[in-house]
Amino acid sequence: MQVDNNRVVSFHYLLRDDEGNELGHSGEVPVTYLHGHGNLVPGLETGLLGHEDGERLEFSVPPEQGYGAHQNLPSQRVPIKRLLGGKRPQPGEVVAYQADDGTRQATVIKVGKFNVDVDPNHPLAGQTLHFEVEILEVREATAEELAHGHAHGPGGHQH
Ligand code: ZN
Numbered sequence: 001m002q003v004d005n006n007r008v009v010s011f012h013y014l015l016r017d018d019e020g021n022e023l024g025h026s027g028e029v030p031v032t033y034l035h036g037h038g039n040l041v042p043g044l045e046t047g048l049l050g051h052e053d054g055e056r057l058e059f060s061v062p063p064e065q066g067y068g069a070h071q072n073l074p075s076q077r078v079p080i081k082r083l084l085g086g087k088r089p090q091p092g093e094v095v096a097y098q099a100d101d102g103t104r105q106a107t108v109i110k111v112g113k114f115n116v117d118v119d120p121n122h123p124l125a126g127q128t129l130h131f132e133v134e135i136l137e138v139r140e141a142t143a144e145e146l147a148h149g150h151a152h153g154p155g156g157h158q159h
Contacts, residue, residue, distance in 0.1 A: 001138040003048045005036030008151045010137040011048070016130040023124065030136050032155030034145055041066050047131060053138045061129040070126030075109050075117040089116060097108045 010030040015023045017035050033039040035048070043065030051057060075108050080088060084096040089108045095118065096105050106118035141151070150157045 001140075002050055002052050003035055003135065003138055004009060004050070006141050006146060007035050008133065008137075008139050008141045008156070009033060009035055009048060010155055011097065012134045014132040014138065015110050017127055017130075018130070020130075023127070023129070031156045032151045032153060034141055034149065034151045034156075037080070037149045039150055041129075043129065044131065048133065051135055055135050057131070057133045059131055059133075061131065063126050063128060065126040066127065066129045067122040068126075070121050073120050076106070076120045077115045077117055078106075079115050081114075083116070 001007065009031045012026045012030050014025045017023055025119070035045060041061065043061030046065065047057065047059040047061065078095075078097050080086070082097050083089065084098070084103065088111060089095050091108050091111060093108045094105055095102055095108055095116070097118075098104075104120075105122055106120055107123055108116050108118055110117040145152055148157065
């Protein structure tokens with residue numbers, strides 16, 4: 001079955017930067033997502049579109065289709081209690097926190113008693129993303145998954 005809107009796709013990936021350094025990869029459980037609902041960065045969804053289970057792909061995603069350009073933004077103060085995981089991070093560490101528009105990732109610049117100052121750019125902003133992908137499974141989404149806008153089960157959303 002081909003990757004298309006309103007289908008659930010499971011895949012393994014390896015992500016590298018321009019120099020070939022590894023930036024990330026899927027774990028033991030493949031990534032499972034609902035296509036066409038903004039669950040992945042746009043360039044990754046575009047790269048997978050129209051391909052089938054069993055295929056191995058290599059493609060590159062420019063920053064505009066990935067995590068955006070690296071912008072000169074003022075640092076942002078985030079209460080430590082709003083960090084996911086709730087632990088005191090170290091400067092340079094990448095943290096996730098709850099913002100008004102959902103979960104965000106950022107790099108810690110400075111750690112205070114109750115707050116951290118973060119660089120609000122996504123840690124992968126400004127990077128061209130080089131993906132190696134293996135598509136494992138493509139299936140039709142359930143009515144419940146379509147209503148929620150995300151995939152359920154292993155590698156997807158667990159309620
Ligand atoms: Zn759900």
